[in-house]
Amino acid sequence: MDLSIFTEYGPRLLAGFRLTIICWLLGTVFGAALGLLIAVAQRYGGRSVRWALQTYIELIRGTPFLVQLFLLYYGGPMIGLRLDPLPAGLLGLTIYGSPYFAEIFRSAFRAVPPGLIEAGRAIGMTELAIVRRILLPVGLVSALPALINFSIILTKETVILSIITVPEIMYQTQYMATMTFTFLEGYFTLALFFWAFVEVISRLGRRLERRITRHLIERT
Amino acid sequence: MVEASSVEIRKVNKYYGQFHALKDIDLTIPPGKVTCLIGPSGSGKSSLLRCINFLEEYDSGEVLIDGQLIGYETPGGRRMAPRRLRQMRSTIGMVFQQFNLWPHMTAQENVAEGLIRVRGMRKPQAMERAAEALTRVGLADRMGNHPSRLSGGQQQRVAIARAVAMDPRLMLFDEPTSALDPELVGEVLNVMKALAAGGMTMVVVTHEMGFAAHVADQVAFLEAGELVGVDVPSRILREPEDPRIQSFLRTYRERNVI
Numbered sequence: 022m023d024l025s026i027f028t029e030y031g032p033r034l035l036a037g038f039r040l041t042i043i044c045w046l047l048g049t050v051f052g053a054a055l056g057l058l059i060a061v062a063q064r065y066g067g068r069s070v071r072w073a074l075q076t077y078i079e080l081i082r083g084t085p086f087l088v089q090l091f092l093l094y095y096g097g098p099m100i101g102l103r104l105d106p107l108p109a110g111l112l113g114l115t116i117y118g119s120p121y122f123a124e125i126f127r128s129a130f131r132a133v134p135p136g137l138i139e140a141g142r143a144i145g146m147t148e149l150a151i152v153r154r155i156l157l158p159v160g161l162v163s164a165l166p167a168l169i170n171f172s173i174i175l176t177k178e179t180v181i182l183s184i185i186t187v188p189e190i191m192y193q194t195q196y197m198a199t200m201t202f203t204f205l206e207g208y209f210t211l212a213l214f215f216w217a218f219v220e221v222i223s224r225l226g227r228r229l230e231r232r233i234t235r236h237l238i239e240r241t
Numbered sequence: 242m243v244e245a246s247s248v249e250i251r252k253v254n255k256y257y258g259q260f261h262a263l264k265d266i267d268l269t270i271p272p273g274k275v276t277c278l279i280g281p282s283g284s285g286k287s288s289l290l291r292c293i294n295f296l297e298e299y300d301s302g303e304v305l306i307d308g309q310l311i312g313y314e315t316p317g318g319r320r321m322a323p324r325r326l327r328q329m330r331s332t333i334g335m336v337f338q339q340f341n342l343w344p345h346m347t348a349q350e351n352v353a354e355g356l357i358r359v360r361g362m363r364k365p366q367a368m369e370r371a372a373e374a375l376t377r378v379g380l381a382d383r384m385g386n387h388p389s390r391l392s393g394g395q396q397q398r399v400a401i402a403r404a405v406a407m408d409p410r411l412m413l414f415d416e417p418t419s420a421l422d423p424e425l426v427g428e429v430l431n432v433m434k435a436l437a438a439g440g441m442t443m444v445v446v447t448h449e450m451g452f453a454a455h456v457a458d459q460v461a462f463l464e465a466g467e468l469v470g471v472d473v474p475s476r477i478l479r480e481p482e483d484p485r486i487q488s489f490l491r492t493y494r495e496r497n498v499i
């Protein structure tokens with residue numbers, strides 16, 4: 022094993038790690054936000070809104086991420102949507118994740134006891150206040166494990182952005198490996214990075230869950 | 242004395258799909274009095290109660306709160322504007338069998354929420370008012386607890402405080418003690434008795450015949466979506482004429498003899 026390559030390619034790899042984390046973070050946040058919007062619109066929208074959103078969900082879930090990304094990055098310019106690799110990648114991740122997030126939120130909303138909503142209505146709260154003050158906070162708590170789980174899945178999807186030349190960690194590792202023939206060292210480091218990354222997220226996730234559900238658990 | 246509402250229910254019909262759940266119900270609920278709704282399971286007690294604040298929409302007839310139609314602009318007409326409906330609901334308190342406290346808020350926050358969102362109060366004033374309301378139901382020392390850290394009886398008293406803090410002119414109760422362990426029923430009934438003594442108009446769906454007998458001013462008996470009888474408790478509970486009421490009370494007594 023030749024470790025000297027890390028002194029030469031270290032900065033590139035570090036930049037790659039950073040970009041991967043940024044892509045994951047933004048992809049998760051934007052994807053979850055879009056998913057939340059979809060879930061709320063599905064709950065309150067009319068029949069046609071619900072149908073349109075359901076179709077969107079099925080279309081996105083039914084196609085591979087790579088295909089979506091190529092459509093966006095290589096197909097986009099043909100309809101005037103010219104994006105740089107990074108924005109295209111982030112937009113792709115957001116779109117790719119949104120239906121999964123939407124489904125998570127949708128089932129979490131369904132799990133909110135209707136009585137809690139009725140209590141809000143009976144007291145004269147607006148629907149908007151009910152969503153903000155009751156549906157979202159109560160729903161989020163039950164959605165949390167699934168949200169964390171899917172955000173972990175998304176960490177690993179970020180490597181696909183390398184194919185449209187986003188210089189994230191997969192891209193940088195590939196670059197180093199082909200330049201120096203250090204396939205074993207390079208990809209081993211990459212695997213280690215993802216394992217550690219996921220480990221950190223799931224630990225933080227568990228801590229967050231405990232914090233949030235602390236006072237919700239029935240004392241026995 | 243609170244300003245108390247009256248309720249006038251006229252020829253109300255309610256369907257769940259094909260199922261006729263309420264049949265031509267006529268009932269007058271006088272201001273400042275306690276009306277108990279009793280009857281077998283599935284007879285339509287909850288449905289009728291929930292029509293009063295339009296949590297359940299009725300299909301024909303009228304429900305008038307202080308002479309004002311709730312839910313529709315005119316009898317059989319268009320739905321009333323959401324804003325008007327919310328305004329009417331904000332003067333009608335409701336207490337549910339399952340308490341329905343918001344689990345992510347403390348007792349005090351549960352009570353303050355409506356004051357802030359509906360009455361437009363500032364948070365400090367709302368919290369102060371919530372504290373007063375909780376003190377009145379004997380929970381001064383539990384205000385910071387989340388519902389999961391309260392007994393069923395305490396949770397139901399918070400729910401009552403949440404409704405009462407809004408200064409309602411009418412209170413609806415749907416089996417408020419049915420989800421409670423027997424030893425916790427008394428504390429909730431006591432709070433309700435105090436409310437009744439204060440002159441609140443109350444409509445109470447209940448299986449507590451003791452409460453109906455001693456606190457109610459009138460008792461209405463429903464069966465299979467029909468209002469079979471309405472009378473003062475001494476008559477309807479002690480010497481009912483209708484055989485359906487007789488048989489209901491007989492079953493009740495048999496079940497409650499130890």
Ligand SMILES: Nc1ncnc2c1ncn2[C@@H]1O[C@H](COP(=O)(O)OP(=O)(O)OP(=O)(O)O)[C@@H](O)[C@H]1O
Binds near residue numbers: 257260280287
């Ligand atoms: N959302 C609904 N959809 C269909 N049927 C319903 C619905 N809600 C109630 N019903 C039916 O309407 C009838 C009256 O129900 P309701 O809940 O008013 O009875 P209840 O007298 O309150 O009974 P209980 O004592 O068990 O609470 C029942 O037969 C019930 O099955």
Ligand SMILES: [Mg+2]
Binds near residue numbers: 286287288415
């Ligand atoms: Mg009922």
